[in-house]
Amino acid sequence: MLAIKRFVTSLIMLALAVAAGETGAADKEAALKAGFMFNFARYSEWQGLAKPLGYFKLCSPDIEFVDTASWVLHKQRIHELEIRVSLVELDSLSINQCNLLFVPTAYRKNWLTVDRTLLSHTMLVGEAPDFIHQGGHIRFFLLAGKIRFEVAPEELKKADITMSSKVLRLSRVVKEEQ
Amino acid sequence: MKYSAGVSWLLCMTSFSVASAEPMPNLDLESLMATDVQATSAMKRAQSAFSTAASLYVLGKEDIHASGAISVAEALKLVPGLEVRQLDNNQWAITARGVAGRYTSKLLVMVDGQSVYNPSFAGVYWETLDVPLYDIERIEVIRGQGGLLWGSNATNGVINIITKNSLDTRETLLKVSSGDQLNYDIGLRHGGNIGSNGSYRIFGSVRDSDAAKTGKSLPANDDAKQQSIGARFDFAPNDDLSILTQFSYTHTDMGQNLKALSLATNQNTLYADRFERDDGRIMARAEHRLSGSSNQMLQASWAIQDGKQLYLDERFQSVDVDYQMNSLWGATQLDWGLNYRNSYLPFEENYIIRSDADIDRLEQYGAFLQLQFALIPEQLNVSFGNKSEHNSFTGWEHQPVARITWQPNNEHVLWSAISQGVRIPSLAEFDYDTGINGTRVGEYFQTGIDAIDNYHVHTVLNGNQQVEPEKSLSYELGYRFSKQDWSFDLALFHTQSKDVFAVQPNPDSANLDQIAALLAQGKIVEAQQALQNTVLEFDVASNADLNVKGGEALVAWRPSVNFRAELGYSQMSYRYRLKENTQPAIGYDSDSKQFFAKTGWHPFKKHSFFALFRSINSDAYSVDDYDALDLSWAWQLMPHSSLSLTGKNLLAGSHLEYDNTSETFTVPNYIEQSVVLRLMAEF
Numbered sequence: 071m072l073a074i075k076r077f078v079t080s081l082i083m084l085a086l087a088v089a090a091g092e093t094g095a096a097d098k099e100a101a102l103k104a105g106f107m108f109n110f111a112r113y114s115e116w117q118g119l120a121k122p123l124g125y126f127k128l129c130s131p132d133i134e135f136v137d138t139a140s141w142v143l144h145k146q147r148i149h150e151l152e153i154r155v156s157l158v159e160l161d162s163l164s165i166n167q168c169n170l171l172f173v174p175t176a177y178r179k180n181w182l183t184v185d186r187t188l189l190s191h192t193m194l195v196g197e198a199p200d201f202i203h204q205g206g207h208i209r210f211f212l213l214a215g216k217i218r219f220e221v222a223p224e225e226l227k228k229a230d231i232t233m234s235s236k237v238l239r240l241s242r243v244v245k246e247e248q
Numbered sequence: 249m250k251y252s253a254g255v256s257w258l259l260c261m262t263s264f265s266v267a268s269a270e271p272m273p274n275l276d277l278e279s280l281m282a283t284d285v286q287a288t289s290a291m292k293r294a295q296s297a298f299s300t301a302a303s304l305y306v307l308g309k310e311d312i313h314a315s316g317a318i319s320v321a322e323a324l325k326l327v328p329g330l331e332v333r334q335l336d337n338n339q340w341a342i343t344a345r346g347v348a349g350r351y352t353s354k355l356l357v358m359v360d361g362q363s364v365y366n367p368s369f370a371g372v373y374w375e376t377l378d379v380p381l382y383d384i385e386r387i388e389v390i391r392g393q394g395g396l397l398w399g400s401n402a403t404n405g406v407i408n409i410i411t412k413n414s415l416d417t418r419e420t421l422l423k424v425s426s427g428d429q430l431n432y433d434i435g436l437r438h439g440g441n442i443g444s445n446g447s448y449r450i451f452g453s454v455r456d457s458d459a460a461k462t463g464k465s466l467p468a469n470d471d472a473k474q475q476s477i478g479a480r481f482d483f484a485p486n487d488d489l490s491i492l493t494q495f496s497y498t499h500t501d502m503g504q505n506l507k508a509l510s511l512a513t514n515q516n517t518l519y520a521d522r523f524e525r526d527d528g529r530i531m532a533r534a535e536h537r538l539s540g541s542s543n544q545m546l547q548a549s550w551a552i553q554d555g556k557q558l559y560l561d562e563r564f565q566s567v568d569v570d571y572q573m574n575s576l577w578g579a580t581q582l583d584w585g586l587n588y589r590n591s592y593l594p595f596e597e598n599y600i601i602r603s604d605a606d607i608d609r610l611e612q613y614g615a616f617l618q619l620q621f622a623l624i625p626e627q628l629n630v631s632f633g634n635k636s637e638h639n640s641f642t643g644w645e646h647q648p649v650a651r652i653t654w655q656p657n658n659e660h661v662l663w664s665a666i667s668q669g670v671r672i673p674s675l676a677e678f679d680y681d682t683g684i685n686g687t688r689v690g691e692y693f694q695t696g697i698d699a700i701d702n703y704h705v706h707t708v709l710n711g712n713q714q715v716e717p718e719k720s721l722s723y724e725l726g727y728r729f730s731k732q733d734w735s736f737d738l739a740l741f742h743t744q745s746k747d748v749f750a751v752q753p754n755p756d757s758a759n760l761d762q763i764a765a766l767l768a769q770g771k772i773v774e775a776q777q778a779l780q781n782t783v784l785e786f787d788v789a790s791n792a793d794l795n796v797k798g799g800e801a802l803v804a805w806r807p808s809v810n811f812r813a814e815l816g817y818s819q820m821s822y823r824y825r826l827k828e829n830t831q832p833a834i835g836y837d838s839d840s841k842q843f844f845a846k847t848g849w850h851p852f853k854k855h856s857f858f859a860l861f862r863s864i865n866s867d868a869y870s871v872d873d874y875d876a877l878d879l880s881w882a883w884q885l886m887p888h889s890s891l892s893l894t895g896k897n898l899l900a901g902s903h904l905e906y907d908n909t910s911e912t913f914t915v916p917n918y919i920e921q922s923v924v925l926r927l928m929a930e931f
Contacts, residue, residue: 102280109277146275199487211487214413215284240281242415244444 097138102217103172103210104139104155107195110208111148111170113237116191117230126151129158129168131177139172160184168192173201193231202244207231220244274809281416282309298728301631301651301663303391303739303800305329309412312381314848314858316880316894316924318425318433318455320409321374323381325878326860327389328816328844329800333869333906336917337429337460337470338502340374341906344391344405345741346796347822347835347868350906350914352749354671354834356394356402359409360494362531362549365401366564367591367610370674373553376527378476378498380435380451382421382928385412391800392741393649393667393722397616400637400645403669403720403745411494414439414447414482419930427924431456446483452476459503462902462918469503469520470917488537495530505915508559509600514686514704518915523557541576559600566591579629580621587637588613593675602681604711610675611640629653637670641678642717645670661728671718677749677788679711687784692760695767700775707784709751716747716790733807740799750792752830754785792832793825798840810851816844822868835908838868854884861899870907876900888930897921 107128126148130136140155147153158164158171160180165171166188173181173196181196186205196202197210207226210219220242226233274280297304307327317323321340325332331348333341341348343355351369358364359379364372387409394406417439425433432455439449453476460468478496485491501524510517531549538544547570555562572585591610595603614637622629634648649667676682686704695701726739759782766775798820806812820840824832843863850856858880865873877899882892897903902918 102283105275105280106277108275109280113277142275211484213415213482213484213490216281216413217283218281218415237277239419240277242441242444 099217100135100138101142103197104135104142106210106217106219107139107170107172108143108146108148108153110193110195110233110237113234114193114226115232116149116169116193123167124151126153126169127167128153128155128170128172129165130155130172130174131158131160131180132172132174133157135172135174163188165189165192170195172196173198173206189229191230193226193229208241218242276809279809298730299629299653299655299661299663301629301653301665301726303329303724303726303741305389305391305802307387307389309384309386311846311848311858312384312387314856314880314882315860315878316858316892316896316926317381318430318924319374320377320379320381320384320387323384323387324389324407325862326846327387328802328814328846329391329818329842330389331840334919335906335914336468336504336919337457338375338472339470339504342372342374344389345743345798345820346404347838348906349834349908351676352674352834354401354403355405355407356398357407357409358398359529360411360492360531361408361533361547361570362529362551363566363568363589364529364551366553367401367566367672368562368564368593368675370401370671370677373525373527373555375472375502376474376498376500376525376553378453378474378500378527379409379411379496380437380453380476380478382423382435383411383417383437383449383451383480385410391739392665392724392743393647393669393720397618397635400612400639400647400670400672400717403671403718403743411480413492414449414480417449418447421928421930423926423928425924425926427922429458429460429920429922430924431458433457442481442483445485446481448479448481450477450479452478460917460920462920463505464904464907464917465915466505466518466520468917469505471503473501475499489534491532491534493530493532496528498527500525500527504557505917506558506913507915508913509683509685511599514706516685519558521558523555525553525555525562528552542574544571544573546571559598561596561598563594564591579625581619581631583618583620583633584616586613586615595680600683601676604679604681605713607675607679609640613638627655629655639672641713642672642715645672645717659730661726663724663726663728665722665724667722667724669720669722671720673715673717673749673788673790675711677711677715678713681711682709683707684709684786689779693764697772700767700772700779703776703779705779705782705784707786710754710785710787712788712790715749715788718745718748718790720745720794734803734805737802737804738799739801740797742797743795745794745796747790748792748794748824749833750789750824750826750830751786751833752789752791752827754787760784788833789827789830791827792830795821795823795825797821802844811847811849813847814845816842816846818842818844835868838866840866840868842866856882856884858882864905868908869905871904874900874903874905876903886929890928892926892928894924894926895921896924 136155136157143153170193175198178198194206195208196206201209202222208219208221210217221238222244223233305327311326312323315326324330324342331343333348341350343353346354351371353371356365357372364377390406392405394402398406421437423435435453437449437451441447455474457472459471462468476498480494483491503522506521507516507518529551533547535545549568551566553564567590569588575582589612594608614635616635618631618633620631630652632650634646636644636646638644647668647670651665653661653663655661684707687707689703690701720743722741722743724741729736763775763778800818802814802816804814822835822838824837845861848858860878863875876897878896879898880892880894882890884890897919902920904916905919906916
């Protein structure tokens with residue numbers, strides 16, 4: 071009995087000593103979110119999309135997301151435009167050229183300091199619980215193991231972006247007063 | 249990495265096959281909505297199904313919908329390796345890695361984690377389990393032991409039916425089906441938002457079907473009338489808390505042929521009967537994310553199954569409370585939980601069944617602990633744990649398990665498991681004395697007097713309160729391989745069970761020697777009187793050994809989003825080792841093989857085809873081998889409306905799937921070809 075206890079104790083100690091990341095699951099979540107953003111863009115109309123660059127620029131300050139999204143959205147097009155996934159710093163002027171900006175939870179504090187006038191025609195997607203209340207348009211959340219999203223269509227409209235009802239009917243709609 | 253609020257028993261996999269690494273996601277919006285961030289279930293927490301050390305299959309909603317199935321039991325035909333036998337148009341015997349019985353299948357069945365297992369007879373009333381198929385997210389099937397996480401009576405496997413979150417059913421859906429045996433099957437569901445953090449759906453259905461054309465022992469009598477209502481409410485006040493509440497109620501009125509003891513002859517007699525049953529369930533679950541690495545869950549549920557049929561006035565209620573916590577330190581996972589179940593089974597004596605001790609309550613409580621960690625990070629994972637549970641019949645029972653997976657890269661996984669499962673006796677085995685087919689005197693001695701030789705002595709199968717729980721030790725070995733568009737899944741198993749339920753005569757019960765002496769003295773009248781007062785008893789015993797071994801192999805191929813196919817093969821040998829003068833109670837020595845093929849094809853934008861072929865080769869059910877083919881064609885009339893036509897049993901024709909006649913009451917019927925036309929619209 072003592073030997074069994076020692077064995078179990080050893081296994082527990084060994085287990086606690088081992089620490090490793092869970093890259094696989096995180097990659098999958100990022101890949102799925104990139105896919106959702108592709109659909110958000112595909113089923114939305116930008117009043118001034120043709121104006122800036124000649125391609126659709128999807129931005130994020132998260133290098134891991136940028137890598138994953140680049141892989142997932144390779145050779146995809148939005149409104150006839152090639153998609154380019156770009157790494158940006160939230161406090162830089164380069165965010166001005168983003169058609170869609172994804173702000174992961176880890177960048178929540180940086181997001182609060184961003185100059186919003188640089189993002190007047192940018193679709194703003196995040197995942198922090200208060201992202202929409204902090205000026206965002208679309209927020210991801212996890213529900214029963216799946217990715218779901220909420221949308222503030224009135225806020226999108228202020229950015230001259232109109233989202234199709236095909237997407238809105240799948241979302242949780244956040245009204246302005248909320 | 250964030251875990252879903254549903255830590256949980258929420259498995260995954262998009263749809264077709266369990267074995268899949270991490271391919272490029274399908275960018276179609278509907279596919280993304282359907283994809284889980286993670287997989288799992290066999291481990292009762294989020295985990296990749298590909299690397300789970302258990303024989304796991306996930307039946308997705310895509311297949312359920314495409315198959316044209318009209319009930320959960322019928323949908324389970326889509327699971328390779330599962331034993332699914334149809335007794336008549338309504339009744340089923342279903343299990344995994346064993347011989348299925350109408351009333352005894354050692355299989356734990358749950359709807360969203362709520363058990364529908366009935367401890368009176370150790371089985372499931374499949375015909376009254378009416379979960380709307382269009383609201384099922386997936387059905388998780390674990391072949392083999394599930395006792396550590398799910399408790400006793402999961403010796404052969406676990407089936408967990410997961411319904412959709414009501415956030416995903418916020419529209420109105422109408423389904424109307426009809427066919428040559430199905431007069432109508434109408435389902436209506438409506439869903440919507442509740443404030444900004446909640447959603448709901450309500451649903452109802454009515455079904456009316458005719459009896460089959462051909463009966464076996466009696467004219468077929470398996471018509472059905474069924475009505476169901478239900479609702480589900482989901483609230484997520486914040487990202488860390490989600491609350492689910494749901495209820496359902498089903499009233500069933502079905503015809504059945506059954507056999508039961510005749511008071512006049514002491515013999516089983518065939519009856520054309522009806523039964524009515526009410527099935528109600530309420531459950532609530534709260535899932536709470538304590539931190540990025542810790543979750544807890546509390547679930548409470550109540551279930552009722554009341555029924556009336558010839559000789560039986562059944563009443564059953566159960567209350568379940570489960571608590572579970574999952575924690576993560578790096579790659580080390582710790583899961584533990586507590587459970588309490590109280591089953592109320594009031595009993596009224598009748599001619600068929602009497603109770604020795606008037607036991608009307610079964611109480612179970614226990615706890616489980618599971619630890620999972622990496623011996624070699626991202627390659628060699630080990631998990632071990634134990635569930636100890638106390639039941640008021642046999643006391644404390646323990647179900648330890650150890651599992652190991654070796655994943656050298658993203659394409660290969662080798663896994664193995666050793667586990668002990670426990671099946672506690674049903675109330676019928678423990679306490680009831682059940683009248684069974686009378687024993688003919690001529691089997692013991694011949695007098696030459698027909699009235700005596702052909703007389704059937706009143707015979708009773710006695711429940712036994714000294715019976716031991718059945719303990720099964722299982723060894724499993726599995727291998728999975730996954731490429732971008734195809735996968736292979738192999739599982740081998742060997743289960744050795746001891747203290748297995750068997751039946752043995754009680755030699756002291758009948759005074760046959762005394763009767764023989766009266767006959768020898770020529771006292772015929774006295775002998776006849778003595779016979780009428782004699783009861784021959786058989787006792788439930790737990791003294792058999794059972795050895796079951798076999799394996800399941802599955803190849804899945806999905807070269808494009810428009811085509812998918814699965815080929816499966818399973819084999820099992822089932823062997824008893826019985827004490828002298830005993831006989832098996834569930835099945836008998838047998839060999840079973842099953843070849844399985846399933847394909848879904850979407851050749852045109854608005855048209856799709858689905859086929860299921862099963863070749864069943866088994867001597868476990870006293871019926872001929874058969875090949876069954878189901879074909880479906882679906883036409884997408886509008887973006888959210890479809891018309892489908894399904895032909896069932898196209899090759900098998902009129903055939904028997906089950907003819908084990910030793911079970912009390914059970915009378916099988918011929919299963920016939922049938923056609924179902926279905927219209928489904930969402931708006």
